[in-house]
Amino acid sequence: MSVAANQKRVFLQLRSRLLPLDRRFPERLKDALSDRRFGGRDRRLYRELAFTAARLRRVWPEHDDDFIALVATACAATPDTAAFRAAFARGPGFFRQSCQSRQSPAIPDAAPRRLPEHGQGCPCHLTDGKSVPRELFPAWALEPGRPAASPATAAALLSRASLWLRLQTATPAGVAAVEAELAGRGWPVERFEALPTAWRLPPDAAVTSTESYRDGRVEVQDLGSQFLIETVAPAPGGRWLDACAGAGGKTLQLAQLLGPQGRVEAHDIRAAALAELRRRAQRGGFANIRTLATLPPAESEATEGGGYDGVLVDAPCSGTGTWRRAPHLMHCTTPEDITRAARRQRELLDRHAPRVRPGGLLVYATCSLCDEENSRVAAGFLEAHGDVFEVRPPVRTFGFAPDACGGLTILPERYDTDGFYVVAFHRRG
Template identity: 30%
Template sequence: MKSEKYLLRSIALELLVRIGEQGGFSHLAIDQMMKKHQLEKRDGALLTEIVYGTLQRKLTIEYFLASFVDKKKKMNNWVKWLLYLSIYQMHYLEKVPDHAIIHESVEIAKKKGHKGIANFVNGVLRTVQREGVPDFSEIKDEVHRLSISTSHPLWLVKRWVEQYGYPVTEAMCQANMTHKQMTIRVQPLKISRDELISNLEEDGFQLKKSQISDQGIIIEKGNVLKHQSFDQNLFTVQDESSMLVAELMDLTQDMVILDACSAPGGKTTHIAEKIHDNGQVYAYDLHEKKAKLVEKKAEQLGLSSIITDQSDARNLHEKHDSNTFDRILIDAPCSGLGVLKSKPDIRYNKKEDDIHHLAKIQKEILDKVSPLLKNGGKLIYSTCTVDKEENEKVISYFLGQHPEFQIDPDFFNQIPALLQNKQGVSECGMQIFPQDLNSDGFFITRMIKVEK
């Protein structure tokens, strides 16, 4: 009879082959597999650790493995990923003994392949166990060394070094290898932050208040998704950087607001909460299915001011007249290079051409949506990436094409104190790096439409 760990590693291997070779979304694939196999909490945590950890360290493990396997050796994809996940566990997980990892990996190799593959896997892993992995000091170029040691593609590290310098890039790469803290946003129309904190602390949670949002709570200990307050929709799981978007929109009640790219709805519902559900929030998304997710989220939180529909943001002038909205949020489609902590596979799936293509779309959205803003209204542009071409350069282009817009000078005064003196603040807006808040990397700026 096969052990539970054998089953876990088999599931992990299936997931890694699917995500690593076919480009599936890691968080969705893991969640589906955990439900399919009805895994216990402890087993689910180990599965998540193995899959995320192996993906996160993929380039590093490739570097390790190159010392033990001839470059000319042809391997099936599943054999490669079996070695990756095994070496990840042997090198990075202290609680699992090497002999158990090797034994289970050989058993998987026997079942999926044949005796020859099992012998190969056994030989490689026993050599790794005996000799240990190579040291990064053998890589002389510091940018290449940073790429390998933190498992970020070389083109990406080079790009960040050119844009921000080596120290910021190194800190960013290191931050992307750490676990992101869990943060939630209270639904203040249902419960106060202090009351929810009190309820959670009574049930053994360790928490602290966010300094970014007066609705935010940082969860230091405890699984808040298993708490009754989650089922009661008293809060939303949201990253602190993402919370900052609505916080910096300068909102008041009775405003008419457009969220042009709204899914999955975290910012949309935050906007509705900030205006006390008094006003109108028009929320659109390119995909109908995703627009329905926003609608569902609004219903769960009991928010009636949100009106959802499907539309390409570039076509919203067909649905709304010019000078309609008090506030517009363009949370633009982007490369997602700020969310590598929680979605490590993104780093391997993106190319520089993707950034150029996305920047073009971002400019088109701004050009098409901006006329819908009232004179004196404010347009907020945000992305969850850390690339200047999608952020500062897009804004510089837009301001050059649209003299009726300027950066809102009050925006910089409203940036939270702990971000005021960070390197990411520029004349175009604010770049939050993942190392700044132990959160996602985000760019946020706010422009005002000046009456001419």
């Protein structure tokens, strides 16, 4: 994908409609791109340029349109290394230094489109991953226990996210049909060996336009998100509550793993998200999912029928693990937001813990990379409920080392994912 002169002009006009970079950025972007003169290809390009611009916001001189256009061009879907170097060389202080100090380019000149190998990290054009480009992050994010504290994680968070699919069909014929359709579109598919349902596509593949997606044979779900449920390995046939289900990314995965004999009850405070969840469940042919706009009091669960086999609290969080997909959050999240999120997460865990039957699991997950929302919430919960709950070590770790609480931090640089945290508590029987 290259960027023509008129596309640069259009993007620079769009750009003014996207600021300020606050929580409404995705909404503004959607609005700006709803213009009927744009085709699908244009939309994907402008979207990616807007995301790149958001990543560079801190060092991006608003008045220097020429520089912006150059950097944006260089960072577009197929990065042009030469153009990118030129942008570095012409840019303000940070970029010039970075260009001069760099002995070898961050991405190879040859085959810039190549996806990184699994385990080799994410392609990042802004840093070589050996030192943190401090200029690009808010100061609080660089502190220990925060998302950009390590150079490798910081580099990953500045890079473009890949597109991960979760296969919802298990039959050889179904899998072959998906494979054939994706190949027919010219998209190279990479399978994640340790999790055969996870397939990676190039980031700009328009997967929602495929039959495979429309028929529910594939869903879009980040690999890191898929790991969370896999670390728990829920037993088939169980009855689970997805207490913060949103539009159901993990509900669908849970329902697939529990199988037709199992069931998932999905709750969220957002009715629109639950409506989307129902559409996705229907598309995927899941008869074992039910949405609940309200939940009965936890006490009734504990007394009637003994509660759930598993309760997933995929809690609302700062989203600091999702900066690859939501770079605006880097600019509008504050340390106070993180403290507030941690308080809410703990409240949700306390509230849902009684819904777990004796012998069952309470799974806590976030898409945050802040200790305050992760291991510290887990430690606080254990301190208060250690008489009833104990840590259940992860069944699968995918090579990540459990922390002192038995929780896993899914680091984005390792497998080209978003960042997450997950820990499972077992209710003593």
